[in-house]
Amino acid sequence: xxxxxxxxxxxxxxxxxxxxxxxxxxxxxxxxxxxxxxxxxxxxxxxxxxxxxxxxxxxxxxxxxxxxxxxxxxxxxxxxxxxxxxxxxxxxxxxxxxxxxxxxxxxxxxxxxxxxxxxxxxxxxxxxxxxxxxxxxxxxxxxxxxxxxxxxxxxxxxxxxxxxxxxxxxxxxxxxxxxxxxxxxxxxxxxxxxxxxxxxxxxxxxxxxxxxxxxxxxxxxxxxxxxxxxxxxxxxxxxxxxxxxxxxxxxxxxxxxxxxxxxxxxxxxxxxxxxxxxxxxxxxxxxxxxxxxxxxxxxxxxxxxxxxxxxxxxxxxxxxxxxxxxxxxxxxxxxxxxxx
Ligand SMILES: C[S@@+](CC[C@H](N)C(=O)[O-])C[C@H]1O[C@@H](n2cnc3c(N)ncnc32)[C@H](O)[C@@H]1O
Numbered sequence: 001x002x003x004x005x006x007x008x009x010x011x012x013x014x015x016x017x018x019x020x021x022x023x024x025x026x027x028x029x030x031x032x033x034x035x036x037x038x039x040x041x042x043x044x045x046x047x048x049x050x051x052x053x054x055x056x057x058x059x060x061x062x063x064x065x066x067x068x069x070x071x072x073x074x075x076x077x078x079x080x081x082x083x084x085x086x087x088x089x090x091x092x093x094x095x096x097x098x099x100x101x102x103x104x105x106x107x108x109x110x111x112x113x114x115x116x117x118x119x120x121x122x123x124x125x126x127x128x129x130x131x132x133x134x135x136x137x138x139x140x141x142x143x144x145x146x147x148x149x150x151x152x153x154x155x156x157x158x159x160x161x162x163x164x165x166x167x168x169x170x171x172x173x174x175x176x177x178x179x180x181x182x183x184x185x186x187x188x189x190x191x192x193x194x195x196x197x198x199x200x201x202x203x204x205x206x207x208x209x210x211x212x213x214x215x216x217x218x219x220x221x222x223x224x225x226x227x228x229x230x231x232x233x234x235x236x237x238x239x240x241x242x243x244x245x246x247x248x249x250x251x252x253x254x255x256x257x258x259x260x261x262x263x264x265x266x267x268x269x270x271x272x273x274x275x276x277x278x279x280x281x282x283x284x285x286x287x288x289x290x291x292x293x294x295x296x297x298x299x300x301x302x303x304x305x306x307x308x309x310x311x312x313x314x315x316x317x318x319x320x321x322x323x324x325x326x327x328x329x330x331x332x333x334x335x336x337x338x339x340x
Contacts, residue, residue, distance in 0.1 A: 117296050163263060224253065235257045235266070238269075255318060269333070270300055272306055314336070
């Protein structure tokens with residue numbers, strides 16, 4: 001009976017140790033988010049519930065780490081629950097976990113530039129159209145789950161923009177998830193999704209919709225945005241930048257966006273960091289059995305950029321720091337809003 005109790009408390013303490021360590025690693029992001037948050041909208045609050053929870057837990061963590069009373073309480077609690085042997089076992093477990101994490105992080109911080117399956121196409125990457133359609137659906141689900149589409153619509157741009165757009169160009173619209181959401185929000189707006197992948201365009205056009213007006217989807221032959229200058233109010237570009245082959249091409253695309261849009265550009269993409277990569281590898285990837293999602297999901301994080309890198313692209317594309325904002329969103333997204 002005592003052994004069962006020890007095993008249970010060891011397990012409990014192991015989980016608590018992992019959770020504590022995760023918070024240590026999450027702290028920079030939590031604090032970053034906490035600083036950049038504005039408190040004025042209920043919707044935004046709903047969007048940020050995970051951040052509030054993490055912030056609360058980080059306060060507990062600070063209490064334990066930075067006050068004598070907190071430390072005393074934590075030690076008392078651990079000894080009470082565990083006893084000495086489980087404490088030793090779980091400390092060893094925690095050390096092993098940290099060493100393992102550090103070892104994985106060492107490699108995952110570097111930018112990886114091999115091609116994603118969806119960019120390679122079905123023949124080179126050996127996937128079926130059913131697998132492709134499933135992965136496009138999963139991209140939409142992940143965006144929904146992480147509230148990234150909602151963030152694009154509310155926090156970073158439209159809720160805060162001082163105008164209602166008459167036309168929006170969704171560059172790299174994929175399966176059209178964002179284009180349809182934009183149409184829900186702006187039923188009278190002319191929304192066009194453009195894509196270099198014809199299968200994505202066909203898939204987007206077939207999506208069920210409830211609005212009278214629907215987005216128009218168009219295949220483009222060239223990836224370098226050859227739309228006419230000043231032809232739309234707003235450009236959105238979600239999860240596309242990390243697909244672009246070279247940094248010069250990214251800078252050129254950003255520059256072209258500034259020519260084609262009249263009022264604003266909203267770009268969203270992932271933040272490259274080791275922790276996100278590891279989280280995707282060990283937590284998200286096992287949830288999907290689609291080979292493209294498994295491969296491209298982690299690679300998307302690894303092909304993405306840091307805030308400093310995004311800033312450098314914007315500067316090289318000719319934007320001044322007072323023209324744009326870069327907002328970090330849970331979990332590890334950037335929404336870049338450029339006002340023209
Ligand atoms: C990960 S999907 C994102 C789709 C969609 N924007 C979303 O957020 O759900 C990226 C898409 O960008 C497209 N793409 C990549 N480079 C592009 C470019 N230069 N111009 C237009 N589309 C591009 C790809 O074909 C792919 O369908």
